[in-house]
Amino acid sequence: MAVIRDVMPVFELYQPASVDAALALLEKHGGDAWVLAGGLDSMDWLKDRLRKPRVVVDLSNIAELRGIKEVNGGLEIGAMTTLTEVVRHPVVRERYAILMEAAELVASPQIRNQGTIGGNVSQDTRCWYYRGGWTCYRAGGNICYADTPTAVNREHAIFDADRCVAVNPSDTAPALVALDAQMVIRGPKGERVVPAEDYWIGPGIDITRMNVVQPGELLVAIRIPATMAGAQFYFEKVRDRQVWDFPLVNVAAAIKATGGTIGEARLVVNAVAATPKRLKNVEAFIAGKPRNEDTAKAAGEMAVQGAQTLRHNGYKVPLMRNLVKRAIRGQDTAAPRTT
């Protein structure tokens, strides 16, 4: 029977008004429930009938999950805050311009109006074998169709593949890791705060999930400390077309430099592995070095060490090398914006 892809399947829709009510619904319905944020990831799954939840818990009516507030010198962004709201927020633009830049490069204006930051960081991978409904490792099977001799794997991982070679497609994720953000997760057992760096999990740890949010839990907020506020930022995303596309590779850098010498730096690349890849070895290497062409070139070389390419994604190695190089060199940095 043909699947009618443009029509929503039948499910029970709940629109709770508080996080506690949402958690109660998730606890009540367990594995039958699906959490809906902006819906941009969910709708594909639901319309393609690849996920058939009996219950959908829509978070859009929960006021406490929306908005951006200043907390302890940093920011707390509600998980249901739209990407457009993030982009337009004056403090984000002034002190955390890297997040503004990353959020502004997500998809298209319409999608940014609807898409939430919580959804953007928690979205599932875009590997089309997996999204096509084939029973691959990530879908509970025993094969990665993207890592076969004949696979079309141009967008797939060059690092940290463990059976599955899917990548994390988020643009805001590497910016948040660069900003040393913390993810606030609430569940039946209370609230826990996870460093952004540890929020995503690779296939070696759990091949069927992208992040540490357990069934029955919700990502409720993202806290950005003042640690890297006002640092020199760089964000660049390379994609096949200039709008409405996922990254082939993106890079986020937050660098504190004094008189041309690099001090503390946080450098993160995404879409090269199943999790945003923080380049700690590169960060250690560039600390104390002048921010110039030589340092950038050496950092770029170091960044791609250990890359393992597939049949069609070898281009990601020079792409990542050059993006890291450009991030260290710091041309066209993500500068504070006032409009």
Next chain:
Amino acid sequence: MDLLRWGRSPWGEWVLTHVSWNLFWASLFAGVLFFVAHASYMLFSAHRKRPAAETDALEAKYKNLPPKIERHNLTARLFHWVMAAAMFTLLFTAFLPVAGIKFPWVQWHWMAGIVLTGAILFHIIHASFFLDFWSIWVGPKDIPEFRAELLREMGHDVPGPRSGKYPLGNRLYHLAQVFTSLSVIATGLFMLKRVRTPLFVRNPYLFADSTWGVTYVVHGLAGVALVGLVIAHVYFAVRPEKWWITKAMIFGWITRRQYLEHHEPSRWRVSSSTGTSGTAKPAGQA
């Protein structure tokens, strides 16, 4: 409870993918249940070693035997403990993630699998050419012993035959291990072609999806069976009345009295000559 898990191939066919991990919990439960049931029973059961008077008589008869009798030589003991380490690594890396303890397990798992494969290949050669090969196997000749052991388990004091070098339980356990271990190794070696290792060029299309499904299911079934088998093995190894056997797997020898209490000298012949350590070698062995 589902026993098997199915997936859809790119051609829309339903193919086997794995065993249901419910079977892991079933095997774990069965192993623990056996342990509790047997331990409870043993509190009340009669001990199965030869009566003291009968053993005394045998000691008088076999007085020329040395006080220590070699049960496992150093090579056999090394094999056993290497295999045990590999087996525990395999089981923990396979099932801790199923139990909710997540960590990067695949590399440890296949490396331990390679060690186990090497150890078992070595064991097959060693046991075939350097040990008493048939002493570990069971066959029709063991029916009288089986009957006598069964009656002793039920509390009867029967005069039937004692075991040869290995008690009947050991031999039955070994038989189960042969089937499960060889199944898990044979399937595991093929599964290595599906993951990235320095050993092979990956080829997930070596078999058709349905054949791979059967391979994964056999691997999974053997794996969950090993959970129960290993629990039983460890349980018997630490039981007080079996400790003399475990100790022999560490130090290599048993005492003359233990030999005469638990074994049939006619079925496990021991040379009366002693080696440099003062330990008698089994007859026919270097």
